[in-house]
Each structure stands twice: as structure tokens, then as C-alpha cells.
Amino acid sequence: MPVFQHALRHISLISLILCLTITPGNSAENSCGPLTPIEEQTFKLYTDNETLTQKIKQLESIKSIPVEHLRLKKALRLKEIAANVKVQRQSTSDFEGFVKWMSANLAGYNRYIQAGSYAAVIARMLPIPYAGQASIFTKFVAQFTVALNAASVSITNYLNSSQKFIAMTEAIDPSKPLDEKALSEAANFADQKLLKDMNDAQFKLYTVSDLSSGTLSFLESLNHYISGTDEYWNKAKGVFKKDIDLKEKSFISESTNSLKTQADRFNSKLKSFDELAKKETASVKTLAVFDELTAEATTALLK
Numbered sequence: 001m002p003v004f005q006h007a008l009r010h011i012s013l014i015s016l017i018l019c020l021t022i023t024p025g026n027s028a029e030n031s032c033g034p035l036t037p038i039e040e041q042t043f044k045l046y047t048d049n050e051t052l053t054q055k056i057k058q059l060e061s062i063k064s065i066p067v068e069h070l071r072l073k074k075a076l077r078l079k080e081i082a083a084n085v086k087v088q089r090q091s092t093s094d095f096e097g098f099v100k101w102m103s104a105n106l107a108g109y110n111r112y113i114q115a116g117s118y119a120a121v122i123a124r125m126l127p128i129p130y131a132g133q134a135s136i137f138t139k140f141v142a143q144f145t146v147a148l149n150a151a152s153v154s155i156t157n158y159l160n161s162s163q164k165f166i167a168m169t170e171a172i173d174p175s176k177p178l179d180e181k182a183l184s185e186a187a188n189f190a191d192q193k194l195l196k197d198m199n200d201a202q203f204k205l206y207t208v209s210d211l212s213s214g215t216l217s218f219l220e221s222l223n224h225y226i227s228g229t230d231e232y233w234n235k236a237k238g239v240f241k242k243d244i245d246l247k248e249k250s251f252i253s254e255s256t257n258s259l260k261t262q263a264d265r266f267n268s269k270l271k272s273f274d275e276l277a278k279k280e281t282a283s284v285k286t287l288a289v290f291d292e293l294t295a296e297a298t299t300a301l302l303k
Contacts, residue, residue, distance in 0.1 A: 066293075071178040074290040078186050081283045082169040085162050085194070088276045091269040092155055095205060098266040099155070102212065103148050106141060109215060109255065144211045151204040158201040165194045187287040195284055202277055205270055212263045219256040 168186040172178070 068178070070290050070293050071180065071183060072174055074183055074187070074287060075172050075174045075178055077283060077287060077290070078169045078172065078183070078190070079174070081190060081280055082166050084276050084280050084283075085166060088198075088273055088280070089159065089162055091273045092159055092201075094265065094269045095155055095273075096152070098262055099148050099152050099208065101262060102208070103145070105255070105259075106144060106148070108251070109141070109219065109259075140211070140214065144215070147204070147207045147211055151201075151208045154197070154201040154204040158197040161189075161193050161197040165189055184291070187284075187291070190284045190287070195281060198277055198280070202274060205273070209263075209267055209270055212259070212266065216256070216259050216263055219252060219259065223252050223256045 165186065168182070168189060172182055172186065
């Protein structure tokens with residue numbers, strides 16, 4: 001009896017499908033009558049299954065595309081990052097130039113900073129806040145020297161790692177079958193080494209920028225004060241150990257203007273460097289998404 005019922009259900013399903021798929025021209029003479037709830041549910045399951053089967057067949061027919069497509073997208077993203085890095089590297093020559101220039105001139109600034117500190121703190125010549133600034137600058141120059149040296153090392157590290165990353169990406173040819181190992185090595189290097197050195201250089205350069213701004217602020221304050229009086233020079237004679245000539249008097253004014261020009265250029269380049277750094281960081285982080293999608297696609301193909 002159960003065998004008979006099972007066969008009967010199959011016959012009913014076949015009849016139901018034939019009934020619902022007859023041509024419109026014959027619908028009047030072959031009307032099957034209204035469907036019962038069970039028949040409606042059965043037919044819905046049948047059609048859903050047919051739709052799903054068709055989708056599976058379509059996916060199977062293009063099963064080799066998703067993984068290769070993801071690899072290509074990853075390769076192109078690496079190329080985009082490398083292009084930004086090349087632009088970013090152009091700013092480093094300006095950074096190196098500013099660091100060297102600042103290192104060479106800092107000793108000269110220090111001489112007048114010390115004189116200003118003497119006049120402000122000991123002789124009480126400069127009013128607050130200038131006096132406070134001068135006293136701070138007695139230790140400021142030593143800190144600045146350390147910061148300049150650290151920035152120089154960080155720039156070198158970034159130049160080395162960025163050049164290696166560019167070489168790794170240039171070895172990838174999107175027009176040829178892509179090597180997953182080469183893609184992964186380039187992506188891992190970008191995430192673990194390139195970003196680290198870039199962020200370190202960025203931090204050290206911002207430190208130099210802040211210290212340069214402090215130096216400029218002090219020199220501008222000092223230059224503003226001494227432009228209308230010789231009191232500073234009279235008080236500072238003990239520091240210089242000699243009479244002050246006209247060249248000495250013009251040095252602070254010239255140095256202030258020169259530092260302002262150099263610092264403005266440096267900060268402009270640093271802003272561009274920072275904007276590219278944010279863009280590169282976001283792009284490098286998206287590489288992990290391609291890896292996840294590739295792994296899922298590969299797993300699906302193996303099932």
C-alpha cells in the first residue's frame with residue numbers, strides 16, 4: 001500500500017505539472033480545475049527548484065571567472081597603490097633638503113636663541129610670553145637636533161621600503177596569468193612594512209614641522225622686538241663676546257624670512273604626503289577583502 005501511495009503522488013505531481021503547463025489554446029478543453037493548497041505548495045517547490053537548478057548551472061558554466069577576476073582586481077589595486085607611492089616619493093627629496101638645511105642653520109639659530117634667553121630670563125628684557133619662550137628654547141635646540149636626525153633615518157627607511165614595493169608590483173603583469181604568491185607577497189609587504197615605514201616617516205616629519213613652527217615663532221617674536229631698539233644687542237654682548245656689527249643685526253630678520261619660506265614649502269609638501277598616505281592606507285586595507293573573497297570563491301569551487 002505505501003508503494004502504491006508513493007507512485008500515486010508522483011503521478012499526481014506529473015499530472016499537476018502537465019495541467020499547469022498546457023498551452024493556452026487547449027486550456028478550455030483540458031481544464032484541471034482549481035488547485036488545492038497542497039498542489040499549489042507542491043508546484044511552487046517544483047518551480048523554485050527548477051530556478052535554483054538553472055542558477056547553479058549558470059554558475060558552473062563560469063566557475064573559473066570569479067577567482068581570476070578577483071586576482072586581476074587585486075593586481076590592479078596594487079598598481080594603483082604603487083603609482084601613488086611614486087608620487088609620494090617625489091616629496092621626500094624636499095623633506096631631505098629641508099632637514100639638511102635646518103640642521104645646517106640650527107647652530108646659527110641657537111646662538112641667537114641663547115642670546116635671547118639670556119636677555120629675556122636674566123636681564124628681563126623681553127616681556128611675557130617672549131621670556132617664557134626664550135627659557136624653553138634653551139633645551140629646545142637639543143630636542144630639535146634629535147628630531148632632525150630621527151626624521152632623516154625615517155625618510156631613508158621609507159625610501160628603501162617604497163622602492164622595494166614598487167619593484168614587486170612592477171614584476172606583476174596583469175596581461176598574463178597571475179601568480180597568487182607574488183600578489184600575496186606584495187600585499188603583505190605593503191601592509192606590514194610599507195605602511196609602517198610611511199607612518200613612521202610621517203610622524204617624524206610632523207615633529208620636525210612642529211619644532212620648526214616653534215623656532216619660527218620665537219624668531220619672529222625676537223625680530224619684532226629688536227626692530228625698534230638696540231637694548232637686545234646691548235644685553236646680548238656678553239653672549240657674543242664682541243661688538244655687534246650690522247651683519248649680526250640683519251641676521252635674525254633674514255633668518256626669520258628664510259625659515260618662513262622654507263617651512264611653508266615643507267608644510268605644503270607634508271600636507272600632500274599626508275593626503276596620499278591616507279589614500280594608500282585605505283587601499284592597502286582593501287587588499288585583505290580581495291583575499292577573503294578569493295578564498296571563499298576557491299572553497300566554493302572545490303565543493
